[in-house]
Amino acid sequence: MVLAGERLLAVTGALGELLPGGGIPRGAVVAVTGAAGVTTTGLSLAAAATTAGEWAVAVDDGTLGGLAALESGIVPDRFAVVRRVPPARWATVVAALLDGVSCVLAAPPGALRHGDARRLVARVRERDAVLIVSGAWPVEAALRVTVEGTEWSGPGSDGSGWLEGAARTVRVDGRAAHGATGRIAS
Amino acid sequence: MSGPGIPARSEQSHGYRTLTLWCPDWPVMAWRRLHPARADGPVAIVERADRGLVVRSASAEARAEGVRPGLRRREAEARCPGLVVAEADLAGEAVAFEAVARAIEEITPRLELRRPGRLAFPTRGPSRYFGGDRSLAVAVLDAVTATGIPNARAGVADGGFASWLAARRADPGGVCVIEPGTTTEFVAEWPVAALGDPELARLLVRLGLRTLGAFAELSEGAVLARFGPPGVRALRRARGLDDTAPVLTVPPPELAETHEFDPPADRVDVVAFTAKAMADRLLDALADRGLACTRVVIEAETEHDERLARCWRHEGALTPLALATRVHWQLEGWLAHGPFSSETSSSEHGPDDRVTGDWVTGGLTVLRLVPDEVTPATGRQLGFWGGDAAATERAARTLVRVQAMLGPDAVVRAVATGGRTPDERIRWLPWGERDLADEDPAPWPGRVPGPAPARVHVPPLPAALLDADGQAIVVSGRGTASAAPASLRSAAATGAITAFAGPWPHDLRWWDRLTRRRRALWQVVVDDDRGAVACLVSVESGNARVDAVYD
Numbered sequence: 001m002v003l004a005g006e007r008l009l010a011v012t013g014a015l016g017e018l019l020p021g022g023g024i025p026r027g028a029v030v031a032v033t034g035a036a037g038v039t040t041t042g043l044s045l046a047a048a049a050t051t052a053g054e055w056a057v058a059v060d061d062g063t064l065g066g067l068a069a070l071e072s073g074i075v076p077d078r079f080a081v082v083r084r085v086p087p088a089r090w091a092t093v094v095a096a097l098l099d100g101v102s103c104v105l106a107a108p109p110g111a112l113r114h115g116d117a118r119r120l121v122a123r124v125r126e127r128d129a130v131l132i133v134s135g136a137w138p139v140e141a142a143l144r145v146t147v148e149g150t151e152w153s154g155p156g157s158d159g160s161g162w163l164e165g166a167a168r169t170v171r172v173d174g175r176a177a178h179g180a181t182g183r184i185a186s
Numbered sequence: 187m188s189g190p191g192i193p194a195r196s197e198q199s200h201g202y203r204t205l206t207l208w209c210p211d212w213p214v215m216a217w218r219r220l221h222p223a224r225a226d227g228p229v230a231i232v233e234r235a236d237r238g239l240v241v242r243s244a245s246a247e248a249r250a251e252g253v254r255p256g257l258r259r260r261e262a263e264a265r266c267p268g269l270v271v272a273e274a275d276l277a278g279e280a281v282a283f284e285a286v287a288r289a290i291e292e293i294t295p296r297l298e299l300r301r302p303g304r305l306a307f308p309t310r311g312p313s314r315y316f317g318g319d320r321s322l323a324v325a326v327l328d329a330v331t332a333t334g335i336p337n338a339r340a341g342v343a344d345g346g347f348a349s350w351l352a353a354r355r356a357d358p359g360g361v362c363v364i365e366p367g368t369t370t371e372f373v374a375e376w377p378v379a380a381l382g383d384p385e386l387a388r389l390l391v392r393l394g395l396r397t398l399g400a401f402a403e404l405s406e407g408a409v410l411a412r413f414g415p416p417g418v419r420a421l422r423r424a425r426g427l428d429d430t431a432p433v434l435t436v437p438p439p440e441l442a443e444t445h446e447f448d449p450p451a452d453r454v455d456v457v458a459f460t461a462k463a464m465a466d467r468l469l470d471a472l473a474d475r476g477l478a479c480t481r482v483v484i485e486a487e488t489e490h491d492e493r494l495a496r497c498w499r500h501e502g503a504l505t506p507l508a509l510a511t512r513v514h515w516q517l518e519g520w521l522a523h524g525p526f527s528s529e530t531s532s533s534e535h536g537p538d539d540r541v542t543g544d545w546v547t548g549g550l551t552v553l554r555l556v557p558d559e560v561t562p563a564t565g566r567q568l569g570f571w572g573g574d575a576a577a578t579e580r581a582a583r584t585l586v587r588v589q590a591m592l593g594p595d596a597v598v599r600a601v602a603t604g605g606r607t608p609d610e611r612i613r614w615l616p617w618g619e620r621d622l623a624d625e626d627p628a629p630w631p632g633r634v635p636g637p638a639p640a641r642v643h644v645p646p647l648p649a650a651l652l653d654a655d656g657q658a659i660v661v662s663g664r665g666t667a668s669a670a671p672a673s674l675r676s677a678a679a680t681g682a683i684t685a686f687a688g689p690w691p692h693d694l695r696w697w698d699r700l701t702r703r704r705r706a707l708w709q710v711v712v713d714d715d716r717g718a719v720a721c722l723v724s725v726e727s728g729n730a731r732v733d734a735v736y737d
Contacts, residue, residue, distance in 0.1 A: 035714075035716035035717035035719070036679075036714075036716065036717060036718065036719040036720070036735070036736070036737050037737060038737060039640035039641055039737040040640045040736075040737060043640065053577065054577050055577055055578070055581035057581075057585070062644075063641045063642060063643055063644075064640070064641070064642075065608055065612075065638055065639050065640045065641055065642040065734065066600035066602075066611075066612030066614065066642075067600075067602070067608050067611050067612050067638035067642075068608075068637070068638040068639060068640040069600060069640075070600060070602060070612075070638075071637060071638045076599065076600055076601070076602070078577075078578070078581070079599065079600065080581075080585055080597055080598065080599045080617055081597070081598050081599070081600065081614070082585075082588055082592070082596055082597050083595075083596055083597075083598065084592060084593070084595070084596045085592060085596070089591070089592075092591075093588060093591065093592070096584065096587060096588055096591070097584060097588060099584055100580045100581050100583060100584025100585070100587075101577075101580075101581045101584060102577070148717075149717050149718070150717060150718045150719075150720075151718065152685065152711045152718060152720050152736075154636065154685075154687065154709075155685040155686055155687035155709060155711065156685075156687075157685070158670070159670060159686055159687055159688055159689070159708075160687065161687050162634075162635040162636045162687045162709055163635075163636040163637065163687060163709045163711075163720055163736065164636060165637065166637070166720070166736070
C-alpha cells in the first residue's frame, strides 16, 4: 500500500528539478538515451529508490562502474548488480526482479521483442515499481530523458589538472514534462 | 504483547538453563581431526573468494601472529612464517560436527544446532541425571573429546545468550557454570560487541554505552521506539533475560515442506538445490500467515528406511538463504561419506581417516523441512538506518531466485576497497557472501582523481593513442610521454582529443621482478561523433588501452 504522497520517487539535485513533480512516478518506465552520460544519469535516477529506503538493482553487461554507482548517491546496502544475463532471458530476469525490488536499471538487448517490452510495462505498472532503461526502448515510456551534450572541465591544455566535473545538457520529455531542458553539473 | 493463544511472558523471566557447547575455529578443528599430526602450530583454513584465497578461520597460534579471517593468503603467510594453509572443506566440517552432534545425542535428544561448531540444549533433565550442571558439562566435553575434537568449551547459564557467553568465558577444554540468579551480573560486564550485531554495537559505542550493563539500563520503551523489536530483544539479552520471542501454538503440520526423491538422491548438490526451493516456499507460506521461523527441524528418510532428524536454531528469523545454508550443512553431514560423497569431500584421505559408522546406507527418498518454532513476523519495520526491513527481505528473496536462474556469481554487490584505479577500488561480492574483510577505504597515494567513471572495462578495450603526427604515444621508463596525446581510436570513442590530463605514471609492485607493471594513465576528452566523451586511457609496454569511460 503506497500513500498518495509517495507516488513519486524524489530525485535530488538539478536532475530532479527537471522532472515533473521533482521525481519519477511509480509504475513508470523511464527511457534514458543520448550520447555520453547515459549511465551516470541512469544511476542518479536509480539512487532515488535507495534513498527512499527501497531497493534498486542494475542488470548489466559487467562494465558498470561500481564506484560511480556509489558516488551517484546509491546506498550500497540496497543495491545489487545482476551480470551475465543471456539476451534471450533478459525480459524474464527483469520481470523477476520487478517482483521484489522497487527499481530496476537495465539496458535492453537489441533484439527485444515488442511483446516482451509491453509485458514489462504492464508488470511495472502492476507492481508500482520503476524500470529505467538505457538505450532503445521500442514501446511507450512515461518519461524520456535524453542526454544531449556534455562539457568537461578540469584538464588544462598541457596535461595539468584532472577531470573535475561534467556539465550535461539533459532534456526530459513525457506526459507532464513538455521538453524541459537543463544543465546538470556534477 | 499478549492475546488469545499467545502465552504472556513475565517481564523478568530468565531463559531456561541452557548448556552451550562451543568448538572455536571449527574449520581448523575439523581439519585437525583428519590431520592429527598438526594438532598444534599455526594453521589457517582458506576459501576461494573473488580476491583469491582468503583466510576463513585460523588456529589460536596463527591468530597470535596476527592472522585474521578476511586476510588474503599471501598476507597471512607473510605475517606468520611457517603457517600451514589448507583449503576449506565444507563437507568435512559438516561430517565432523554431525559426529559431535551424535555424541551429544547420547546425553540428550533435544539438541539445537546453531552452526558447525556451536550447539545448545536445555539442561534440566540431563543435569539431574548427571548430578549437577558442572558434571553434565564435563560429561559433554568428554563425549566431544572422544570424537577427536580437543579444546571444546561448555558454558551453562540461564538462557541461550548467557550460556553462549559462558562458553566463551570458559578455558579451552573447560567448563564455565554461571550460578542461577547471577546471570544478569555476568552478562553486564561484557562489551556491546558480544551481542553479535556490529551495526548496533558501533552505534551504542558512539552513544557512550560500551558494556552490556550500560545498555541494559536504557528503558525498554526508548529502545523499542529507536530500534524496534530487534532492539528490544538485544536489550533483554543484555539484561540476562529470556530473549526468545513469544512462542505461538505449535505450527500446524501442513506447513512442513516435503519432497520425495524418485530415484533416491545420493548427491548433496542435487538435494541442496531442491532444498533451496523448498526453503523459499516454506518461508513464503509462513510469511503469508504473518509468521517467521526461528527453529527448524530437518528430516530425511533413506531408501533403507533410516530416519534422520536434526534441529537447527537461528539468531532472529530464518531467511531463505540462512535456511538453505543450514539444510546444505546438514546434508553434507549426512551424505558426505559412505558411498555417496559430494565433489568437495576430501579424496586424499584414505578410508581409515573417515569417521567410523556409516549413517546412511542408501540415497535419500524424502526430505522434509518442519518449522519447529515460529514467531510473529515483525512486518514492516524500519531498520537501524531508516531502511525498510520488509523491502530488504523481499529483495533478498528475489535476488536469491535470480541467482538460482543464472548462477551465484551473476548477482553481486559492490564493496568499496582500497586501490588506485576505478577497477581496483571496487570488489564485487556475490550475493549472500559475507564480507569478511573490514577494509577501510582510506585514500591511496596515486589514486586517479576526479569523479568515478560509470563504465569500467575489465579487460580494458584495445585502443590507439596517437600524437599530432599520428604516431603512437610511448612512455619512457621515467614516466615521460613521447608527445602530447592528440587523438584516440577505440571502440569506446574515436576522434580528436580536445583536453587531456596526465601522464600519471603507475609503478606497481616495483619490488617484484615477475609481477612488476609500469604504465601511464591519462584522462582524455575525445570529440567523438556522439559528442564529448571522456575516457581513462593507459599505455603499458607500448600498448594503449581504454580502461574506463566516463559515461
